[in-house]
Amino acid sequence: MQSMWQNTTRLLFKYRIRLTFLIFIALLVWEFSGGVHLRRPFDPGDILGLIGGLLVVLGSLLRSWSAGVIHKNDILATTGPYAICRHPLYIGSLNMALGFLIIINEPVNFLVLALLIALVYVPKIRAEEEKLAGIYGESWNEFTRTTGIFFPKRFPPDVRMEWNAGQWLKNREHHGFILSMTILVILSWLARQG
Numbered sequence: 001m002q003s004m005w006q007n008t009t010r011l012l013f014k015y016r017i018r019l020t021f022l023i024f025i026a027l028l029v030w031e032f033s034g035g036v037h038l039r040r041p042f043d044p045g046d047i048l049g050l051i052g053g054l055l056v057v058l059g060s061l062l063r064s065w066s067a068g069v070i071h072k073n074d075i076l077a078t079t080g081p082y083a084i085c086r087h088p089l090y091i092g093s094l095n096m097a098l099g100f101l102i103i104i105n106e107p108v109n110f111l112v113l114a115l116l117i118a119l120v121y122v123p124k125i126r127a128e129e130e131k132l133a134g135i136y137g138e139s140w141n142e143f144t145r146t147t148g149i150f151f152p153k154r155f156p157p158d159v160r161m162e163w164n165a166g167q168w169l170k171n172r173e174h175h176g177f178i179l180s181m182t183i184l185v186i187l188s189w190l191a192r193q194g
Contacts, residue, residue: 067173
């Protein structure tokens with residue numbers, strides 16, 4: 001039984017981004033079949049729509065910044081957004097998800113997001129932290145003493161950019177950036193049609 005649970009957990013961790021995307025698409029289809037009234041992310045008259053759009057854009061930019069800095073499993077990332085918190089990629093994803101949910105404008109979807117975070121992302125973050133502690137040892141321990149999981153313990157005096165387009169491409173974050181911006185534009189267009 002434990003082996004089956006471990007295999008299921010490993011698959012959830014591995015395909016968490018695809019799973020999140022599929023859940024998001026399923027929510028959109030469900031909402032549109034019920035006649036959802038989308039918020040307008042680029043309309044100054046729709047403050048919540050603007051906030052939703054801003055969260056999507058800022059989340060995408062944070063993910064892009066993080067992906068252009070991190071060298072997964074090679075070097076412990078401690079600069080750029082990683083100088084502020086240990087998991088900026090997840091914060092970027094959370095901002096994007098919240099932004100899209102605000103635009104979709106159906107409060108029950110926030111419960112789906114909360115369940116997804118609790119069942120997939122929190123365990124994944126714990127597993128990543130254990131793995132990183134095993135790989136980087138005392139460097140990781142020092143990093144965790146000075147950097148919070150999601151929120152800064154202190155604001156570092158030097159948050160160097162150190163962003164690299166090649167690394168951003170290698171980490172394939174351009175796919176997520178293009179997809180999220182495309183969905184944002186489509187949702188904006190659909191909101192204007194309704």
